[in-house]
Amino acid sequence: MNKLHKVYNEFNTETELLNLIEKQDHQISFDTPLRPDAFELDDETKIELITKEFTSIMNILGLDLTDDSLKDTPTRVAKMYVKEIFSGLNPANKPDITLFKNKYSYNQMLVEKNIAVYSNCEHHFVPIVGKAHVAYISNGTVIGLSKLNRLVQYCSQRPQVQERLTVQIANELKEALGTEDVAIVIDANHHCVSSRGVKDTGSSTITAEYCGKFLEAGFKEEFLKHIAQ
Numbered sequence: 001m002n003k004l005h006k007v008y009n010e011f012n013t014e015t016e017l018l019n020l021i022e023k024q025d026h027q028i029s030f031d032t033p034l035r036p037d038a039f040e041l042d043d044e045t046k047i048e049l050i051t052k053e054f055t056s057i058m059n060i061l062g063l064d065l066t067d068d069s070l071k072d073t074p075t076r077v078a079k080m081y082v083k084e085i086f087s088g089l090n091p092a093n094k095p096d097i098t099l100f101k102n103k104y105s106y107n108q109m110l111v112e113k114n115i116a117v118y119s120n121c122e123h124h125f126v127p128i129v130g131k132a133h134v135a136y137i138s139n140g141t142v143i144g145l146s147k148l149n150r151l152v153q154y155c156s157q158r159p160q161v162q163e164r165l166t167v168q169i170a171n172e173l174k175e176a177l178g179t180e181d182v183a184i185v186i187d188a189n190h191h192c193v194s195s196r197g198v199k200d201t202g203s204s205t206i207t208a209e210y211c212g213k214f215l216e217a218g219f220k221e222e223f224l225k226h227i228a229q
């Protein structure tokens with residue numbers, strides 16, 4: 001029996017196998033492209049190295065680093081990259097999620113809307129600013145509401161593209177809540193579109209990921225109705 005045949009036999013139907021392959025592809029392609037050695041250097045070393053590199057960039061631009069206002073900028077930028085705006089690259093910074101027993105047996109959808117999104121575009125390293133609206137249907141446990149914000153923040157604190165950010169948040173929610181029944185919509189302004197290039201300040205980009213029950217028209221419509229209010 002060849003290898004593929006063996007794998008195939010572990011699944012009852014071809015559809016089941018194809019579903020699994022599709023699910024894996026989906027998860028893999030939405031991971032942030034990181035090198036395997038991404039976390040071999042500790043944060044302090046990274047800050048030291050980025051400070052040096054940013055000093056070079058400023059010097060090349062002709063800025064006078066002996067100026068009082070500029071002299072600490074390279075360290076400030078390095079700390080901000082590692083400890084704040086790109087801290088979500090490191091899985092060690094993933095927020096601890098506390099789940100509670102759903103003792104009220106609330107089994108309708110829970111929607112948290114207008115969660116602030118501050119991310120950075122991976123093509124230009126300028127901000128993506130917007131709102132996320134998330135929903136889930138409890139499978140017996142509920143999450144502390146602020147943890148929904150923390151998961152959005154954690155995924156946002158990486159160089160991102162909005163499509164990937166949306167799916168990454170949905171995947172984190174599914175994992176944390178142990179359910180497929182999650183939905184997310186992100187509406188964001190990309191500074192690479194508004195402050196440079198085409199300089200369109202009026203447009204925003206909407207992305208969405210609906211999973212589990214939210215793929216059904218009724219649930220999806222109810223969620224969209226809540227966030228439109």
Ligand SMILES: [Zn+2]
Nearest residue numbers: 121123124192
């Ligand atoms: Zn961009």
